[in-house]
Amino acid sequence: MAQLPYSKDFPVSWDELHRNSRALSWRLLELGPWKGIIAITRGGLVPAAILARELDIRLIDTICVTSYGTAENQGEAMQQGELNVLKSVEGDGEGYLLVDDLVDTGKTAKFVREMLPKAHFVTLYAKPAGRPLVDTYVMEVSQDTWIRFPWDMEYTFSTPLADRHSG
Ligand SMILES: O=P(O)(O)OC[C@H]1O[C@H](OP(=O)(O)OP(=O)(O)O)[C@H](O)[C@@H]1O
Ligand SMILES: Nc1nc2[nH]cnc2c(=O)[nH]1
Ligand SMILES: [Mg+2]
Numbered sequence: 001m002a003q004l005p006y007s008k009d010f011p012v013s014w015d016e017l018h019r020n021s022r023a024l025s026w027r028l029l030e031l032g033p034w035k036g037i038i039a040i041t042r043g044g045l046v047p048a049a050i051l052a053r054e055l056d057i058r059l060i061d062t063i064c065v066t067s068y069g070t071a072e073n074q075g076e077a078m079q080q081g082e083l084n085v086l087k088s089v090e091g092d093g094e095g096y097l098l099v100d101d102l103v104d105t106g107k108t109a110k111f112v113r114e115m116l117p118k119a120h121f122v123t124l125y126a127k128p129a130g131r132p133l134v135d136t137y138v139m140e141v142s143q144d145t146w147i148r149f150p151w152d153m154e155y156t157f158s159t160p161l162a163d164r165h166s167g
Contacts, residue, residue, distance in 0.1 A: 006146035014150045020124045020138045021047045025054035027136055028097065028122065035095035038063055038119060040112060043101035046151065047124055051099060063087045063098075063115070065108055083111050093119025102147055103130025103137075 012020075028034070028051065036059030039048035045062075052060055064086035089096075093116030102125040103109045109130050113121060125147055126137040141147060 006144055008142065008145040009148060010141055010145045011148040011153060012150060017046065017124070017150055018050060021050035022054060024122060024124060024136065024138050025051050028120075029055060031120065031136070034097050034120075035059065036061065037097045037099055038089055038093065038116065040065055040098065040100040040108065043149070044099040046149075047101055048099045051097065051122075057097075061089050063089060063112055065112065083108065085111070085115070087115065089116065092117055096120070097122055099123070101125065101149065103127060103134055104143075106130030106133045109133040 024047070032055065034055060034057055037048050037052055037057055038061045039045050041062050041064045048060055051057070066084050067082060096116070096119045098112060098116055098119035098121045100108065100112075100121075100123045103123050104127050106129050109121065109123075110133060113119075113133060120135045121133065122136045123134050124138050126134050126140050127143045127145070128140070129143055131137070131140065
């Protein structure tokens with residue numbers, strides 16, 4: 001199950017991710033043309049590839065955001081707002097799509113938007129706290145939901161519900 005403060009799990013399949021990325025492409029087609037895509041690693045890389053294919057964009061750059069610290073204290077570091085960035089993109093992002101998989105608290109979004117204020121920021125999924133920072137998104141999920149992406153999951157045995165509650 002999801003960890004606090006997340007009480008709900010929202011698993012996303014490859015099919016759903018592809019469908020949602022194509023829905024986003026439809027909206028962005030009308031708003032273009034676009035000079036290129038800037039993907040926020042790592043989560044933005046897969047939607048960026050699908051958008052690039054649909055919108056016929058060849059230029060894809062990255063902005064590489066990581067939280068400081070080890071895997072154990074990463075959550076804590078994120079709460080402290082300590083983000084580290086590697087970026088080769090020049091300019092203010094005008095005419096570019098800035099792509100991430102989701103916004104949650106909006107901390108990452110705020111950080112990258114300050115660096116590329118004129119880019120059009122898009123995500124597949126948005127939680128209420130981060131939603132105002134996104135220009136275009138596909139689906140809203142509640143703040144207490146943890147989204148599970150297909151690249152983070154594998155097929156495994158699922159315990160029947162009745163057995164989970166026995167004993
Ligand atoms: O709105 P926020 O609270 O900042 O959270 C959203 C960010 O968190 C996840 O990335 P993460 O830092 O886990 O790294 P990853 O993309 O490499 O998985 C997600 O891909 C967003 O970039
Ligand atoms: N996979 C995943 N990463 C996140 N980072 C911040 N929120 C989330 C979420 O709901 N799912
Ligand atoms: Mg990310």
